[in-house]
Amino acid sequence: MRRLGLLLAVLLLQGCSAIKLGYNQLPTLSYWWLDGQLSFSDAQAEPVRNALKNLHDWHRRSELRSYAALLDSLAQQSQSTLSDQQVCSVWDDVQGRLDRTLREAVRQAAPVAVQLGPRQLQHLARHWERKNEEWEDQWLQGDPQLRLERRVERAVDRYADFYGPLTGAQQTLVREQLQQSAWTAEWGRRDRKRRQQDLLATLQSLQRTRPAAAEAEAALLGVWQRWTRPPAAEDQQVMTRLTRQACSHLAQLHATTTAEQRQRAMRRLRAYERDLRELSP
Template identity: 40%
Template sequence: MNTSFGEPLPGVLAGLHVRRIIALRVVKVCALVTMAWAITACTAARLAYNQAHNATYWWLDSHVDFTNEQSTPVRGDINAFFQWHRTNELPVYAGLLQRWQTLAAQDLSGAQVCAEFDVIRQRIERAADASAQPMARLALQLDAAQLEHLKSRQARSNEEFADDFLQTSPGKRLDARFKRALSRSEMLYGRLDNDQKALLRNNLQASGFDPQRTQAERLRRQADLLQTVKEAQAAPETATERVRSHMARISQSPTPGFDAYTNDIVRQGCAQFAQLHNTTTPEQRTHAVRVLKGYEDDLRVLSAQR
């Protein structure tokens, strides 16, 4: 059920990408660190989450190259955001994981899987809204050299995307996607049998993911980000609302047909995940429940820390 690759639910949690733009990177790390990094192991997840504020800062710094004067207030905003997220969001994610343990023990429909995906998407949007003011403050501080630095980092990201999805052969891309999807599936269920592996690979091959269309949308969002920063700096009193509008154009693209395309990919992924899940044995489902319980326990420990 990956929004791009048709990977199963663990792939969504481990690989669901809030778009790689600076205005939403804090959201990505905060809202998804509990799902993306927690998919490794309980102890590793706790360490990762407790260091996520540093990871967020260094990611942002790699994109805009903070000055000494900017560093302290940016770190303060990031720390405050993570404290909010720990208090308000982690308990919700723990509750979701508790519910998923019940779902993992039974057959699922694609509609059920999509309903759970929509809950995650809503939590991400909530975290995005909470990050709007600090992101607006950051946008107002960026100078011309930093915007050029950001443009260079965007260009490098586009080259990396092209290397992964546009320049390799379809067969090699499928092999790489299958390897990732298999790893994530077996992390949840334990070892898949040959029929399940074949089903997973066939579903990936049938995915409607279009890398050229995705790259075009990435370019639109990157240009939109730069324009948003310039407009915010021209009218500082509107900065927060401009950042929120930019985020809204990520959630709902102005590109004709793109939202319908991504919604189709999501629905397809939901159905594919349900199809794979419904082939699992009682032992594999017991394994999944145990894994999800471990994630739940981990998030409850994290949410209790202050």
């Protein structure tokens, strides 16, 4: 569920051709991704494909024009210095849009979720074990300095794709920001496993009880809500700090950008906007 919504958002942060190609192929790509984790039976394949198509049609019809309007606003704001509050306002807007998408995804997914069998859930658990090992190899290996350098490299590449090459001073700023981050690999691993276990336990309960659609939807929606608002106060505090830091860090970096970098950012945003308007019905 969360992956479907995030995939829609990620497509808005890629190159223009990737938006058109990726968005139009999203139901197929999503099916392959889900099938790799759950190994759908022949009887399940068609309902899953239909659910993904329905979600895609809903998103194209209901969300794309509003995303295009958001990008128009961002393109205008990109030419000025941004406050932390402005960045967080955009983040809250995007989170609200993702929440709407995930609610629709839950509505479409519930009839399929109650039909999953024990072997499929075991397959999902094994898939996550492999992915967790890969994640740990990437983020938990090496001393703290090496881990930091990996994060800096990824962050600099992400910013450079949007603004163009960062200056030495900007790269230093990114490094200092990540050194101050509330995120740690240990916390990231724990939260990752918390979310996986929550979803797996919910799917196992649905598999045992085979509830009505409304009850299944409520259970799956509860998973999404706990993913974004974890039950433990400590985890809530970390996520709140991470959000505030993300807003502050982006505002700080944007304040250092040159006129050329801001023009590049605006051109990218305008290109995204045009693509989304062309994709809209």
